[in-house]
Amino acid sequence: MTRNLILGGALSALVVLAALISFLWTPYDHAVMNIPAKLQTPNAQHWLGTDHFGRDLMSMIMVGARTSIAVALVAVGIGMGVGVPLGLTAAARKGSWLDEVIMRGNDLVFAFPSLVIAILITAVLGAGAINAIIAIGIFNIPVFARITRSAALSLWEREFILAARVSGKGAARISAEHILPNVTNLLIVQGTIQFSLGILAEAGLSYVGLGAQPPTPSWGRMLADAQTMVSFAPHLALVPGCAIIVTVLGLNLLGDGLRDHLDPKLRVART
Amino acid sequence: MLRYALKRLLSLLLSLAVASLVIFLVVEVAPGDPASFMLGVNAQADTVAALRAELGLDQGQVARYLSWVTGMLGGDFGTSYTYRTPVAEMIADRLWVSLPLAVYALALSTLIAFPAGIYAAARRGRGGDMAVMGATQLGVAVPNFWFAMMLVLIFAINLRWFGAGGFPGWEAGIGAGLHALTLPAIALALPQAAILTRVMRSALLDILGEDFMRSARAKGLSRRQALWRHGLRNALIPVLTIIGLQFSFLLAGAIIIEQVFYLPGLGRLVFQAISARDLIVVESVVMLLVFAVITVNFLVDLAYALVDPRLRSRT
Numbered sequence: 001m002t003r004n005l006i007l008g009g010a011l012s013a014l015v016v017l018a019a020l021i022s023f024l025w026t027p028y029d030h031a032v033m034n035i036p037a038k039l040q041t042p043n044a045q046h047w048l049g050t051d052h053f054g055r056d057l058m059s060m061i062m063v064g065a066r067t068s069i070a071v072a073l074v075a076v077g078i079g080m081g082v083g084v085p086l087g088l089t090a091a092a093r094k095g096s097w098l099d100e101v102i103m104r105g106n107d108l109v110f111a112f113p114s115l116v117i118a119i120l121i122t123a124v125l126g127a128g129a130i131n132a133i134i135a136i137g138i139f140n141i142p143v144f145a146r147i148t149r150s151a152a153l154s155l156w157e158r159e160f161i162l163a164a165r166v167s168g169k170g171a172a173r174i175s176a177e178h179i180l181p182n183v184t185n186l187l188i189v190q191g192t193i194q195f196s197l198g199i200l201a202e203a204g205l206s207y208v209g210l211g212a213q214p215p216t217p218s219w220g221r222m223l224a225d226a227q228t229m230v231s232f233a234p235h236l237a238l239v240p241g242c243a244i245i246v247t248v249l250g251l252n253l254l255g256d257g258l259r260d261h262l263d264p265k266l267r268v269a270r271t
Numbered sequence: 272m273l274r275y276a277l278k279r280l281l282s283l284l285l286s287l288a289v290a291s292l293v294i295f296l297v298v299e300v301a302p303g304d305p306a307s308f309m310l311g312v313n314a315q316a317d318t319v320a321a322l323r324a325e326l327g328l329d330q331g332q333v334a335r336y337l338s339w340v341t342g343m344l345g346g347d348f349g350t351s352y353t354y355r356t357p358v359a360e361m362i363a364d365r366l367w368v369s370l371p372l373a374v375y376a377l378a379l380s381t382l383i384a385f386p387a388g389i390y391a392a393a394r395r396g397r398g399g400d401m402a403v404m405g406a407t408q409l410g411v412a413v414p415n416f417w418f419a420m421m422l423v424l425i426f427a428i429n430l431r432w433f434g435a436g437g438f439p440g441w442e443a444g445i446g447a448g449l450h451a452l453t454l455p456a457i458a459l460a461l462p463q464a465a466i467l468t469r470v471m472r473s474a475l476l477d478i479l480g481e482d483f484m485r486s487a488r489a490k491g492l493s494r495r496q497a498l499w500r501h502g503l504r505n506a507l508i509p510v511l512t513i514i515g516l517q518f519s520f521l522l523a524g525a526i527i528i529e530q531v532f533y534l535p536g537l538g539r540l541v542f543q544a545i546s547a548r549d550l551i552v553v554e555s556v557v558m559l560l561v562f563a564v565i566t567v568n569f570l571v572d573l574a575y576a577l578v579d580p581r582l583r584s585r586t
Contacts, residue, residue: 234424244412
């Protein structure tokens with residue numbers, strides 16, 4: 001167990017736990033306004049303070065974690081669900097027109113500045129969490145397709161695959177039974193990294209008003225709301241900002257730690 | 272080399288063609304008719320029809336796609352539905368903010384990343400290295416628009432060294448323009464600097480393990496001399512690639528930062544156009560950004576092949 005793995009795992013677990021607990025309990029109702037208690041800095045009643053409507057920031061952060069995690073997680077799911085089969089197919093049919101079409105398609109998606117297209121998609125389909133998921137998910141597809149293909153290609157050269165082929169298994173069955181289990185570690189590590197990028201992307205989209213819509217709380221929109229009040233209530237910007245940083249930092253460290261942990265070769269090579 | 276360049280050029284053109292088709296189709300499915308949007312809910316049906324004809328919206332999709340693409344090839348991006356001015360002019364105006372901002376940010380990120388990366392590589396595994404690597408972890412985790420807000424809070428609101436936003440225009444002088452772009456450029460540069468520092472460090476560490484570095488040391492150069500004379504030059508290849516790729520990200524990433532600082536760049540143009548259903552502007556700006564990314568990638572690939580002939584045989 002490396003330091004990265006422990007620290008990253010702890011930070012990530014903290015955020016996930018906060019999101020899970022929010023289903024059962026939050027200090028206050030995150031949507032209830034209480035104007036007399038507005039703009040309080042952190043204190044004993046409101047641990048992280050209150051916003052301009054007197055809503056409890058701690059509760060909003062906990063419920064907002066649900067939005068961030070849900071959007072990023074489903075976007076990773078889309079990327080893996082579509083990208084991994086594409087990558088496996090491309091590797092199994094290496095050099096064929098199918099491989100060529102899949103990989104050129106990937107290149108094309110990569111060439112689009114992801115943020116611009118995310119903005120385009122959400123602008124066209126309308127702002128909202130679902131469309132943010134689609135926009136972020138689409139850009140996860142080529143990432144997973146590429147790493148799956150390149151890892152699978154090297155596996156196809158190995159003896160145990162040759163043995164499977166000799167025993168009469170088809171390409172699809174070999175991909176599912178022998179290739180996929182051997183690329184799982186790689187996918188977990190990449191999934192963690194894409195998860196953290198998804199959290200950042202979701203925050204950016206909701207900041208410009210294209211993510212989850214009110215009354216669903218989201219960290220990005222909390223920051224957008226805070227912008228005009230940052231001069232007299234800086235905690236409104238500090239609290240959601242730190243929530244995003246802790247989450248992304250935790251996931252990145254977790255990704256690094258998992259990579260070191262799951263790939264023993266790297267443990268020696270990396271310093 | 273020529274064959275390789277032609278092959279890459281062909282794939283560049285193909286990518287651009289597909290990209291333009293995708294952008295056109297995505298915008299086409301957008302709900303809401305620009306003509307009825309512009310005229311409001313009380314407009315007469317024949318007035319709407321007349322405006323549709325004037326904007327060319329009554330033509331078929333194929334005809335409109337072809338006229339959009341052929342127009343762009345000749346530098347004509349069409350006419351904005353809402354402003355009734357040529358889109359090319361609007362984009363050119365905004366580029367004068369977005370492009371210098373991206374260049375400024377790129378310069379800053381390079382200025383930070385080079386010394387930081389070299390320092391970390393030279394002190395590999397020691398305290399200085401750990402501190403730099405920790406800082407880069409933080410750098411990639413901080414959302415740049417939040418960092419931008421913090422910069423405004425500290426340097427604009429509290430210290431009053433900079434304005435909190437807006438752009439005086441280059442007519443006010445280069446100094447004033449650069450001054451207004453400084454905080455946005457720092458915010459934009461932060462995550463890129465963190466990534467570039469990591470690339471610089473790992474490129475240098477890879478080089479330090481090479482045989483020719485051992486030879487350099489063996490012939491009597493100190494560690495530092497070997498690093499500066501032989502290591503840096505060789506480590507530059509991957510670093511320059513990343514810098515090339517970052518430029519297009521900076522141009523696109525400026526969109527959100529421009530929102531924070533109320534800068535009249537391409538990003539704000541896109542958002543205004545989206546809310547006004549000025550689809551021709553949206554299409555053209557997105558196409559321009561995609562064009563920039565694809566072209567920069569193409570140039571980076573070419574430069575790479577020029578430096579390293581082994582890469583030409585690939586693909």
